[in-house]
Amino acid sequence: MDSEVKKLLKSHSLRLTQSRGDVISVFLDKQVAISHSDIETEIDGKYDRVTIYRTLKSFMDKGLIHKVLDDSGATRYALCHDECSEDSHKHNHIHFKCQECDETTCLELVDIPEVKLPAGFEALESNYLVSGVCNKCNQ
Numbered sequence: 001m002d003s004e005v006k007k008l009l010k011s012h013s014l015r016l017t018q019s020r021g022d023v024i025s026v027f028l029d030k031q032v033a034i035s036h037s038d039i040e041t042e043i044d045g046k047y048d049r050v051t052i053y054r055t056l057k058s059f060m061d062k063g064l065i066h067k068v069l070d071d072s073g074a075t076r077y078a079l080c081h082d083e084c085s086e087d088s089h090k091h092n093h094i095h096f097k098c099q100e101c102d103e104t105t106c107l108e109l110v111d112i113p114e115v116k117l118p119a120g121f122e123a124l125e126s127n128y129l130v131s132g133v134c135n136k137c138n139q
């Protein structure tokens, strides 16, 4: 298992296990948002659905990955690049879905615009998806 994997798990106070190491490696390889079934395909039946689900949940709880909602209705997940921790996820970036390559990426540098809510409403989480053609497909 490579040192980047170990470092990531350690810095989020997650004990190193084979399944955690394998799943986080998929995220590091892909660098785009991936779904539960993408992970299943990548690890090729090495772990069952429940193990993958638990692994993803522990990563989310510790601030290592975050949910990415896209228009397909499938939940995807992406690595957190900010200082997320067990207590809170700190990012506020938009996600971009490419209609050509079908990849969803985090645009870390683009903030979700502030939304004015009516009195009595309190925002806890926002999801902002822009779809179009990504910079790779646009070349």
Ligand SMILES: [Zn+2]
Pocket (backbone or CB within 6 Å): 063, 064, 065, 066, 080, 081, 084, 088, 089, 090, 091
């Ligand atoms: Zn996060």
Ligand SMILES: [Zn+2]
Pocket (backbone or CB within 6 Å): 098, 099, 100, 101, 102, 103, 133, 134, 135, 136, 137
């Ligand atoms: Zn694309």
Ligand SMILES: [Zn+2]
Pocket (backbone or CB within 6 Å): 066, 068, 078, 093, 094, 095, 105, 106, 107
């Ligand atoms: Zn993201």
